Amino acid sequence: MSDAYFTTPFGRRPMTFGQLARQVAVRSAPAEGQVQKWQVFRDITEGKARLGVSDRSLAVLHALLSFHPETVLTSGSDLVVFPSNRELSLRAHGMAAATLRRHLAALIEAGLIIRRDSPNGKRYARKGPGGVIETAYGFDLSPLISRASEFERIAEEVRAHRHAIRLLRERITLLRRDIRKLIAFAEQEKLPGPWHDLAVRFADLSAPLPATTPSDVLEATATALQRLCQEVHKSLKENAIFQNLSANESQIERHQQTPPAENPDSESAQIAATAYASAPTSHQGNGNPSDIHLPDVLTACPTISSYSSTPISSWSDLLKTAELIRLFLGIGQHTWHESCQILGSRTASVVVAAILERHDQIRSPRAYLHSLTTRAKTGAFSVAPMIKALLRARLAATQPPNATLKVTDNTAGEAIGSLPSPRRAEHPAERLPMPPFPGQSRLRDLKDPPRRPEHRLFARSGHGP
Template identity: 25%
Template sequence: MTFTKLSIKRSEAYQAIGKATSTTETDVWVIFRALRDSHTQFGLRPHHMQTLQAMLSFLKPGHGETVFASNFEICRRVGGIDERSLRRHIDRFLDLGFMTRHDSPNRKRYRVRSSDGRCISYGLSLSPLFERANELMAMAQEVENRRRDCIFIRKQILTKLAQLEEFRPESSFPSEVRKTLRRKLSLVEYRALLTTTEAEYDLMSTTVDAPDATNMSANDGHIDRHLSKSEKEDKDLEREPKPEVQTMTAICDQATALATNSLRTWEDVEHHAGTLAPMMGIHPTTFEKAKTAIGGQKASCAIFIMLQLGNRIRNFGAYFHSITLGKRVHQFNPSLLLEKLARSEGVPA
């Protein structure tokens, strides 16, 4: 049994063969491959395709599209399946409209010809399969496109998971997603999982680096350099007293302007910061975790300072997580940052 291998890419083959309308223009094995690649769309299984492959091998060029081989010979060529299984496979193809049966009076398969060249063929005709070549090519191309899209989205998900695992090794989210990826997912399920993963990444990622997250002018370079100081120096800075409420609200006028009530106490500031956080893309749960980790005053200062920096920070959620819960938590000093902001914006500290 010969099985000619195409020398062109599969997608190109489907597109090229899709233009063909007859078996004289179409390689029967290309049609077979198209059905093989899309067999699940028709409820077929691999053993069905093995039977069809064997039946196709009995066709001879120029001798029509009817299989005259006996069930015994077909079973031998398939690989020794029993005749009952063969009959089930044939019935399945008949139900799908991929072949038709023309039985002779004695149930034998053969062809008879008249003197003027007319003929009658008794056997299993595969002409319906070849007539549906365009449909099969289109179906196979759709399956291939879907397969490639699933692979592409899967790689996107795995990339996000790797970044989450690097910066949040304690999170259980990546392991849960990887368990889901062990199953065979549909394209819709992959897209939904990617959306969920991207949302988690936006919330938890700490990949936003201070120098990368800001696009500061020359006057604001001091803030950038402050965030790049060594951990030892920043730990020493943390021992300095917290800024006064009046000082912070004066310097961070962007956040202050959005307050509906006067900000006189740290309690007022924390309440206002909790209102601003979701507006900045920071999940309320993350803000509460930051308050627990570094204190409500320091977490609130982070909200006010970030809003003052504005578009110099690309991702508020990731940046906030980085300086309050992530690897840069020891580098965040509100007092020093406010001092730098006051000098750069000409506000009395």
């Protein structure tokens, strides 16, 4: 290692104030004893943008470090490496000579190495007795020891900055997703609120952010999205949607998308003669069907009991079961809550039980329940005649044909003839016209036996057999 305090470049290259200042900094920096050269190289790689070096320059520095035989760089030892340009180019993955010189100058400019030129400008080492290197001319690696703490600090700052950028981008992505889906939900459900203005503001904040976007721009974008998300939440909370949703998981209150509107009045023609058309009476908006009893409901509608895990012994059990059944019947949450508000929760549960009992005769339970709710607004619906009609139909179905009539053989025909013929509930599909079947003629030909030849002969001649 040279004993000179300052070293100057060889040839026509002039001495600069920067080179002098870097040598002073290296000499005045406190030595850290020893450092791992590859750990220092990793720190330099992390902070290469801050240090002003490129990846190709780091490849040359890696090649220079490989010429030092020890893994640990110790202060006070010989830290000058003196490879030839040919060997240095081979270890730098075949880098061209001109490119190699350019990146060596970049490493010297960044203060990572110091050039120690010989009197003739060549790189070599002068050895003394026993093969010990007395003087070496080449590239001094001592800045890697004196600036090791600086490199470590820069690497930590770069890693912290990269982590903060990653968190900012994740935050922006989550806020964009939440705002987009909440606005789409509110517009789909037609909730009141300034959703159009919020959507326009969100579109302005949805521009793509390149990878080179500065952190201050990302921070400003995240702050604006956070304020917009708070306004969206505030608009949602001002509506009644959170009041209708319960935190009780046993309620199974999931969002049901409202299907396209159907004509509720067409459902009244799809049920039997003993269906639910009732005389105009005042509806019970308080939810207490005082003119019917729970045993009568369970007798008239026994099917609902099979959907309950426990026996239905109270109106609350019936309400919980009806809440489950209306999901299976396709009755949306909006229609259900509207029915509970107008009919009352108990009456709405009884109606759902009745709809389940006659589900094979009702095309759209949701539209039918909406029709009954609309009639109840004008006082044209009562649940009592519905349950009584179901009780009569069930009683008529369970009685044997000869339970109430005993006659002799001579008067049986007259007695049976005087009985009214029962009317069976007609299924909607039975009134649909049968589609023309081209194979009916062929089936009729198969049913009729073919005529014998003599039949055709007599038929042609006009004489009998």
